[in-house]
Amino acid sequence: MNQPVSFKCATHPNVETTLRCGKCGKPICPKCLVQTPVGARCRDCAGLYKLPTYRVSTVYYLRAAGAALGTAIVLGVVWGFISNLFSFGIFSLFIAAGIGWVIGEVTGLAINRKRGLWLAVIGGIAVAVCWGVYFFISGRSFGLGINLAVNIAVIVIGIVSAASRLR
Numbered sequence: 001m002n003q004p005v006s007f008k009c010a011t012h013p014n015v016e017t018t019l020r021c022g023k024c025g026k027p028i029c030p031k032c033l034v035q036t037p038v039g040a041r042c043r044d045c046a047g048l049y050k051l052p053t054y055r056v057s058t059v060y061y062l063r064a065a066g067a068a069l070g071t072a073i074v075l076g077v078v079w080g081f082i083s084n085l086f087s088f089g090i091f092s093l094f095i096a097a098g099i100g101w102v103i104g105e106v107t108g109l110a111i112n113r114k115r116g117l118w119l120a121v122i123g124g125i126a127v128a129v130c131w132g133v134y135f136f137i138s139g140r141s142f143g144l145g146i147n148l149a150v151n152i153a154v155i156v157i158g159i160v161s162a163a164s165r166l167r
Contacts, residue, residue: 067110080137104165
């Protein structure tokens with residue numbers, strides 16, 4: 001009766017295995033195995049990589065930051081001047097969602113629809129900057145009591161809206 005030949009895993013030298021990569025023949029243990037449509041492969045031969053949508057370089061992060069902060073400042077100034085003319089009250093929640101969506105959309109367009117956690121963080125920071133500019137331009141305070149709760153809800157809704165466009 002023939003016994004299978006055992007090898008040491010190329011990645012984990014203390015693990016014995018009878019498995020080999022179907023492409024390069026390198027010994028692999030069950031932890032290293034990647035099942036592909038054409039059989040078991042090592043990680044190198046399986047070609048594991050992120051989708052192009054999630055591969056974001058430094059240039060894209062810089063473009064995202066510039067687009068997000070530029071949009072946030074413009075929207076904050078416009079919203080500050082408009083809020084001095086009209087009082088929107090609870091409708092500010094809807095406006096916050098719209099501002100977050102616009103920041104996320106403009107940023108997404110600037111970076112060819114790339115996505116990722118850090119892009120969502122950039123969008124969220126841009127929304128916070130937008131509301132900071134809004135408070136500065138409108139001359140309003142953050143408020144106490146119900147005003148504080150509404151202002152926090154407005155900022156959170158805007159951040160979630162922007163982040164959902166970029167995550």
